[in-house]
Every structure is written in structure tokens, then in C-alpha cells.
Amino acid sequence: MKWNIPSLEELEDVIWKCTACGNCKTAYDFGPPPFYGEICPAGVEYGFDGNMASKGKIAFARGILDGELEWTQDFVDAIYKCTVCGGCQNQCELDHKPFIPEIIEAMRRKAVADGVGPMPTQKVIAQSMRSFDNPYQGPRRVRTDWTRPFKKAKNPIKNIMKKDAPILYYVGCTGAFNLPVRNLPVATASIFQKLGLDFGILGENEICCGSTAMRLGDAEEFKRVAETNLKIFKDLHDNHGVETIITSCAGCYRAIKKDYSLLDEYEDLLDGIQIIHTTDFLFNYFKEGKMKFTKELPWKVTYHDPCHTGRHLISFDIDEDGSKQWKGSYLGKSEDNCLYDIPREMLKAIPGIDFREMERIGSNSYCCGGGGGVMTGYGDWAAKNAGLRIQEGLDTGAEQMISICPFCHYNLNEGSKRIQSNMKLYDLVELIDMAL
Ligand code: SF4
Ligand code: SF4
Secondary structure, three states: OOOOOOOOHHHHHHOOOOOOOOOOHHHEEEEOOEEEEOOOOOOHHHHHHHHHHHHHHHHHHHHHOOOOOOHHHHHHHHHHOOOOOOOOHHHHHOOOHHHHHHHHHHHHHHHHHHOOOHHHHHHHHHHHHHHHHHOOOOOOHHHHHHHHHHOOOOOOOOEEEOOOOOEEEEEHHHHHHEEEEEEEEHHHHHHHHOOOOOOOOHHOOOOOOHHHHHHHOOOHHHHHHHHHHHOOOOHHHHHOOOOOEEEOOOOHHHHHHHHHHHEEOOHHHHHOEEEHHHHHHHHHHHHHHOOOOOOOOOOEEEEEHHHHHOOHHHHEEOOOOOOOOOEEEEEEEEOOOOOHHHHHHHHOOOOOOEEEEOOHHHHOOOOOOOOOOHHHHOHHHHHHHHHHHHHHHHHHOOOOOEOOHHHHHHHHHHHHHHHHOEEEEHHHHHHHHHHH
16 A cells, blocks of 8 residues: 655755744734734743754754754654644744744654654553554453443443444444543433444454554654554445444544645545544434433533544645745645534533533643653653643633543543542533433
């Protein structure tokens, strides 16, 4: 199969377009009310002007390409101190804007190819992927532990390899293996059952989407699981009637929608299959009047935008042939694929919800701090950063923070504990399940 994952060398032209202006330090919004706020978790923790944020990382990329920098442990450490949140990308307005996270990941791919990356603490992920097909060192049989309550209640969840269904619920490794967020798949399946949907799961046959491997620069491992998944999805469509794949994980969603599309055969393999995030799927149901809330939740809530269902799904318009401006110029962006309004509209539709908005939202959202391998590699920093986001939520008067990503959920929970706050974390599906 032919992948179009760019190497650092292939990105050389765009790497030289950063002017080191530093505009990517701050998120702006002209309002009303106008505001500005820090946007780079790496810059906040390690100093924006100390080469740890995007302009410094891009300078590192030049140094590698020029042969002026050689791998040292400190240098490798520096390129992994980034949540790949894309916050910097959203602020920059120069022609390399569409490629900024790609440049950071291409450096990581080079580090892995040269045998120096990822960081020792992150290597456990690569080993786990190879041994268990998931990043959590979880034995395959544990993947279905969350389904036990359904079995007990005599409402077992269908194994789609044994019984056909039009909907595959692709659970994701975090929901399946990470105990504090197991409520997520439970709530999702509970909603689907309440709505009478004909769905199934892959159970022990589900494997990781590859998102973590890709973020860490392990392109070979990513390709292995992505190709396997795409073949499974095609087989499910051709032989088991699957038309829709729903995932409640922001990382899986981003990987399948965006990373997998770097494969030449992507369109063919997913022909006839819709990939959709649970929030989007349920919102369509709600709009069609097929899902009605019957219970009230008198909660004061705020919403955290995950990077993977937000900024990472921005599409950029580039002047490919120079007919509009100049060849390779950045012309504009579209946020049409970003899940910004839908989760907020769903939340506000739940009776009793008192919704409070934080300042940094949408494409200016402040990353929880857990992405890009940071939660595994730099857990203390990840939780510290999450504490900053929790404080921002507390400042709105909210008592619950809602998200649509199990990774954010876990890390924000760690942040809440770290600052000893009473902020409780929930996934949107948990609230929907409670209100149905
Ligand atoms: S990435 Fe863009 S905004 Fe940031 S320093 Fe470079 S040119 Fe400026
Ligand atoms: S991707 Fe996020 S953490 Fe990394 S340099 Fe950009 S803003 Fe900072």
C-alpha cells in the first residue's frame, strides 16, 4: 500500500517559511468581548522564547536538515515536549501554517528512524503496540470487560464478526482499557440500546487505531495497524453489512478521518462507509426528533474542545499552482469538519443544563496537555497543564467539565485532582445517557 506521509526532507521548503515572529505564543479573539490568552502548553511550561514552542521546534527542524544539529538526549527530549495540539498552527498566518504539526511529527519520525526516539518512557507504548495491538499493555480479552454489565442485564452487545449489523461501534483502546474512562463505552452502548440501534463491536478483535504511534513518530507501527483496520472495515462493509463506523474517541476519529487518508487506497477501502463521531451521530438523531430527553440535569457545566475533534480537523486552502496568489501560498481555512457547535448544542438541549463558556474555545481552545505522547512521557507536566485548564473552567462557575475525548477526560481528571478542585469530568455521552 502507498502512504503519503511526508519526511522532514520533503517538508524542507515550508520549514524555511517560519519568520520566528512569535505570533503563535498567544490566541487572539476580537470578541466581543476581545481577549487573548496563552495557547502553547510547551511554551507555558518550558518558556515560549526558549526554543521549546513552535518557532523553536521549527528552528530545530532546520538544524537537523542542515546537519548543524546532532541527536542528543536533550534534543530528542525537546522535540517530544509538545502535545501536537496545533494551537500554534491556528495563530500563524504564513505559508507553512498548514504543515506545522506535520513538521513536528516529521522530526519525531526521523528520530524514530534514526533509533533515538521516542523518549525511554514512551517506548513502552511501542512495545505494547507490537505485543498487544494497544498502547495500554492490555491483554486482548480485557478489551471487552466493559461489556459485562450488558451481558448480566441480558442485553449483550453483538460481536459484529459473528452477527451482522449496519453499525460498527469502534470503541478505541482508551475507553476499553483505561479504567477511569470506562463509563464512556458503557454510556455509548447504553444510549445505542435505548435508541434501538442495530450495532456491534469487534470485541477482542478490535486493534488500536494507531493514533498514539503516529503522534510519537512511529510511522511503521501506525501503518501496520491502519492497514489492518482498513482491511477489516472493508471486509465488514462487503461481508457483514456495515455502513457506518461510530467512534466516541477523538483520537480514533482524527486518525481514521485524517491520518488514514494519507493512504492512496483510502477512498476505495472506505467506499460506502461513513465514519462519524458519536456526538455528531447522536446530534443528527436528535435533530430528526428520534432522541428525546426525559430527565433533567440541573448542572452548571462548561465544555472543553479536544484538539483532535477541533483544530486537527481544520482544512487548509493552499494555492497549489500559483494561479490565485503565489505557488504554495496559504489562502484560508475551513472549520466545517471541526466539532465545535454540535457538542455545545447537544449540551444546551439537555433540560436543566446551565452552560458556561470558557474564554479559550473552538480553534483557540487550550489543550488539556495529554496529547502527542505527553501523558505517557511527561505525566507530571500533563497533569499540571490540565490543572490550568480546570482552573479556567472553575473561573466560569462551572461544576462539571464535559468533553468528547476519553484522553482529555482522563488527563483533565488528573488535573482536577492535582489542584484539589471539585470539578468533575464527564463525557458528553454520559450526560446524554443520564438524560434519556
Ligand atoms: S510558526 Fe508562524 S507565528 Fe509562529 S513564529 Fe513561526 S511564523 Fe511566527
Ligand atoms: S503543537 Fe501545541 S504544544 Fe506543540 S508547539 Fe504548537 S502550540 Fe505548543
